[in-house]
Amino acid sequence: DSGVTQTPKHLITATGQRVTLRCSPRSGDLSVYWYQQSLDQGLQFLIQYYNGEERAKGNILERFSAQQFPDLHSELNLSSLELGDSALYFCASSGGQGQTNNEQFFGPGTRLTVL
Amino acid sequence: AQKITQTQPGMFVQEKEAVTLDCTYDTSDQSYGLFWYKQPSSGEMIFLIYQGSYDEQNATEGRYSLNFQKARKSANLVISASQLGDSAMYFCAMSRPATGNQFYFGTGTSLTVIP
Numbered sequence: 001d002s003g004v005t006q007t008p009k010h011l012i013t014a015t016g017q018r019v020t021l022r023c024s025p026r027s028g029d030l031s032v033y034w035y036q037q038s039l040d041q042g043l044q045f046l047i048q049y050y051n052g053e054e055r056a057k058g059n060i061l062e063r064f065s066a067q068q069f070p071d072l073h074s075e076l077n078l079s080s081l082e083l084g085d086s087a088l089y090f091c092a093s094s095g096g097q098g099q100t101n102n103e104q105f106f107g108p109g110t111r112l113t114v115l
Numbered sequence: 116a117q118k119i120t121q122t123q124p125g126m127f128v129q130e131k132e133a134v135t136l137d138c139t140y141d142t143s144d145q146s147y148g149l150f151w152y153k154q155p156s157s158g159e160m161i162f163l164i165y166q167g168s169y170d171e172q173n174a175t176e177g178r179y180s181l182n183f184q185k186a187r188k189s190a191n192l193v194i195s196a197s198q199l200g201d202s203a204m205y206f207c208a209m210s211r212p213a214t215g216n217q218f219y220f221g222t223g224t225s226l227t228v229i230p
Contacts, residue, residue: 002159033217043206043220056215088158094216101167102148102216106160 003027004107006091012113018079021110025072025093031055032074033094033104034066038087049074050095081114088112117142119207121221128197129229135182136192136224138207144168147211149190150218151181154204163205166190197228 003026013019025032034046036059045058049068060066063081068074078085088111092104118141128134140149151163166174166181174181182191194201204225208218 031216035218035220042222043208043218045217045219048215048217050215056217058217090160092160092218101165102210102212103150103162103165104210104216104218105162106152108159111158 002105002107004091004093004105006089006107006110008110009108010111010113012115013081014115015081015083017081017114018077019081019112021076021078021089021091021112023074023076023091023093023107025074025091026096026105028096029093029105030072031093031095032068032072033092034060034074034076035090035092036087037090037109038084041087043090046076078112083114086112086114117209117211117219119209119219119221121207121224123224124222125225125227127227127229128194128201130199131196133193133195134197134226136194136205136207136226138190138192138221140188140190140207140209142188142209142211144211144213146213147209148216149181149183150208150210151179151190151192152206152208153201154206154223156203160206164192194226199228199230202226202228 005024046060048056091107149166153161207221210216
């Protein structure tokens, strides 16, 4: 158990809909990263938050947005969903006190299926 | 652009034998980290081993060792005494402090351990 939780585990929805994925980082970790894993694109970095502020952006579509709340949990919002958004979405956290490398601790992922 | 290359889509190894999974990377940064993660069929991402760009010794963690050749920009994972439970996808990743330490992932290698 990495200590990172993600809900829901599975999500099935229709094209055009909007969903919210939730992530709670490990206790003490300030950074949250979101990744998308799909068959055609592989594992791609989407966005990073550090202590509530956006820190870095990767290949995140304009239809997607995220935020990190004061309690450090994070949400990834996906809107106007398309079939190609079907993927496994990971949240990872790092940056806790005493961490000596930049290892990221991954949550179990949310599997999104868009029908 | 930062890039991680894993040229072996699939590998087979006999139980109890050693296997090397290849990874090359491309960056002009002086400071970076290299990681290997294991992803079993259940989907979770499990951290295996880390190597910092300034580390002179190759990293080892139990049966895992990282063969770091900085001049060649390679970071191969060696698994000794393979076990059936080692069958999984293996991802090499690089992080760069200059851009927030998000991971750049390779395309992965599927390892099958044969009894």
